[in-house]
Amino acid sequence: MVEKDEGTPLPEATVKAVFGQIATAVTVVTAGRGSERYGATIGTLGALSLDPPLLMFALKQDSSLLQRLAAGSPIGINLLASGQQDIARRFATAGIDRFAMTRWCEEHGLPRVDDALVWAVARVRDRLALGDHVVITTRIDHVETRTGSPLIYWQRQFASLA
Numbered sequence: 001m002v003e004k005d006e007g008t009p010l011p012e013a014t015v016k017a018v019f020g021q022i023a024t025a026v027t028v029v030t031a032g033r034g035s036e037r038y039g040a041t042i043g044t045l046g047a048l049s050l051d052p053p054l055l056m057f058a059l060k061q062d063s064s065l066l067q068r069l070a071a072g073s074p075i076g077i078n079l080l081a082s083g084q085q086d087i088a089r090r091f092a093t094a095g096i097d098r099f100a101m102t103r104w105c106e107e108h109g110l111p112r113v114d115d116a117l118v119w120a121v122a123r124v125r126d127r128l129a130l131g132d133h134v135v136i137t138t139r140i141d142h143v144e145t146r147t148g149s150p151l152i153y154w155q156r157q158f159a160s161l162a
């Protein structure tokens with residue numbers, strides 16, 4: 001059961017059903033370099049502010065990527081393109097080398113996933129612990145986009161807009 005702030009319990013299945021209806025774009029967030037590289041799949045990327053240019057996302061409290069993100073940490077934001085669901089699954093799997101089977105390169109000192117729809121280099125600005133997640137806001141320093149459509153996650157399945 002999930003406790004609302006007022007203390008009224010809400011069944012977890014109900015909350016999950018609502019979250020499952022929220023279609024999200026799928027992104028791999030990267031940090032570190034060389035053998036210290038990290039990356040994880042997220043579905044919580046949000047456009048936050050135009051001036052200054054800010055993006056936000058949320059990581060679970062126990063995310064290993066989260067431990068590497070302090071204020072000012074550089075991060076790479078790879079918005080995946082339609083068809084890149086294998087990469088999304090890999091970067092959500094624990095206990096494997098997520099980069100081993102992935103085509104990627106190092107740019108701006110960060111891992112960049114090949115053929116992503118958007119590549120953005122950002123710096124962590126704020127960390128805000130909320131519920132079982134930590135909301136991260138980031139300031140964008142550099143961005144590259146290409147034409148195509150995004151990889152979507154909806155009702156526990158990958159989909160595309162086409």
Ligand SMILES: Cc1cc2nc3c(=O)[nH]c(=O)nc-3n(C[C@H](O)[C@H](O)[C@H](O)COP(=O)(O)O)c2cc1C
Pocket residue numbers: 026039040041042043044045057058059060062063064065066088089091092093094153
């Ligand atoms: C489509 C999709 C979206 C996800 N979104 C998030 C998310 O927004 N935040 C999060 O913490 N985990 C999310 N996950 C789960 C993480 O990818 C997974 O827990 C991963 O193992 C975390 O890696 P880390 O512990 O190395 O940070 C998502 C997984 C998938 C497949």
